[in-house]
Amino acid sequence: MTLVTRFAPSPTGALHLGHAFSAIQAHDRARDAGGRFLLRIEDIDGTRSREEHVQGIVDDLGWLGLTWDGAAVRQSDRLALYEDALARLRARNLLYPCFCTRADIAREIAQSVSAPHHGPDGTCYPGTCRRLSGEERAARIAAGMPHAWRLTMDAAVAVAGPLRWTDAIAGPQEADPAAFGDIVLARKDAPASYHLAVTIDDAAQGVTEVVRGADLLRATDIHRLLQALLALPTPDYRHHRLLAGPDGKRLAKRDRAPTLAALRDAGEDGRALANLLRRGALPTGFADAKA
Numbered sequence: 001m002t003l004v005t006r007f008a009p010s011p012t013g014a015l016h017l018g019h020a021f022s023a024i025q026a027h028d029r030a031r032d033a034g035g036r037f038l039l040r041i042e043d044i045d046g047t048r049s050r051e052e053h054v055q056g057i058v059d060d061l062g063w064l065g066l067t068w069d070g071a072a073v074r075q076s077d078r079l080a081l082y083e084d085a086l087a088r089l090r091a092r093n094l095l096y097p098c099f100c101t102r103a104d105i106a107r108e109i110a111q112s113v114s115a116p117h118h119g120p121d122g123t124c125y126p127g128t129c130r131r132l133s134g135e136e137r138a139a140r141i142a143a144g145m146p147h148a149w150r151l152t153m154d155a156a157v158a159v160a161g162p163l164r165w166t167d168a169i170a171g172p173q174e175a176d177p178a179a180f181g182d183i184v185l186a187r188k189d190a191p192a193s194y195h196l197a198v199t200i201d202d203a204a205q206g207v208t209e210v211v212r213g214a215d216l217l218r219a220t221d222i223h224r225l226l227q228a229l230l231a232l233p234t235p236d237y238r239h240h241r242l243l244a245g246p247d248g249k250r251l252a253k254r255d256r257a258p259t260l261a262a263l264r265d266a267g268e269d270g271r272a273l274a275n276l277l278r279r280g281a282l283p284t285g286f287a288d289a290k291a
């Protein structure tokens with residue numbers, strides 16, 4: 001079987017060294033095996049995605065000496081696929097509309113007598129809209145109230161049964177998607193969530209090994225559940241270690257981690273940097289992020 005990997009950045013900011021580390025590993029896994037390496041632009045979030053970052057991604061990968069097979073795929077061109085999956089889940093009564101704002105959710109959690117559930121992504125949704133009657137839902141939708149679509153997690157888990165998957169580095173995993181609560185699969189402001197789009201696209205593009213950072217290890221439990229619900233194949237997974245910057249903090253776009261564009265503009269040699277990372281070394285000041 002041909003090994004197919006991908007790099008799937010969101011064009012919501014400039015790439016940093018952590019992205020380079022990830023892209024090089026996915027690229028080399030495929031190239032070393034005579035397989036295929038794909039580039040997918042995860043631009044479903046129309047409010048945060050920027051065209052200049054798409055160009056920046058292409059320029060950064062070229063500077064690192066990485067090549068990909070075929071044209072880059074854009075999630076914004078694939079909305080019909082996500083809508084189709086949502087319709088299938090809705091027809092099986094596994095989704096419900098959620099009209100809550102962030103403020104509604106915070107208020108509900110603050111007023112609740114029971115302790116909030118904390119999942120891998122923070123506090124779980126308290127289930128407010130799950131308790132609405134069918135008539136109330138229909139009336140609100142008819143009135144044009146903005147809404148997200150959430151997965152009825154316990155029903156989904158019951159339908160899917162126990163699920164396992166294997167990480168090439170962390171080993172065998174028992175999926176625990178219920179820990180996330182009723183997750184959003186379609187947002188008020190975006191036609192699909194990251195979890196839904198990534199699961200569908202990895203299957204649709206024939207990705208056989210997902211190489212990405214260890215920060216997404218637990219999210220794979222959700223992807224595994226969605227694969228079971230939508231009858232999609234489960235690829236192999238390889239969640240690699242994360243890098244920390246000179247401040248000791250894990251590299252993240254929001255912390256203004258030093259960008260590849262800045263190194264490129266400063267005249268650094270991208271291929272030399274890629275080879276340094278391949279040898280397992282890091283530029284001065286960078287380190288492995290603490291688990």
Ligand code: GLU
Nearest residue numbers: 008009010042198212216
């Ligand atoms: N678009 C996601 C990100 O940039 C990709 C995650 C993945 O590789 O599945 O974090």
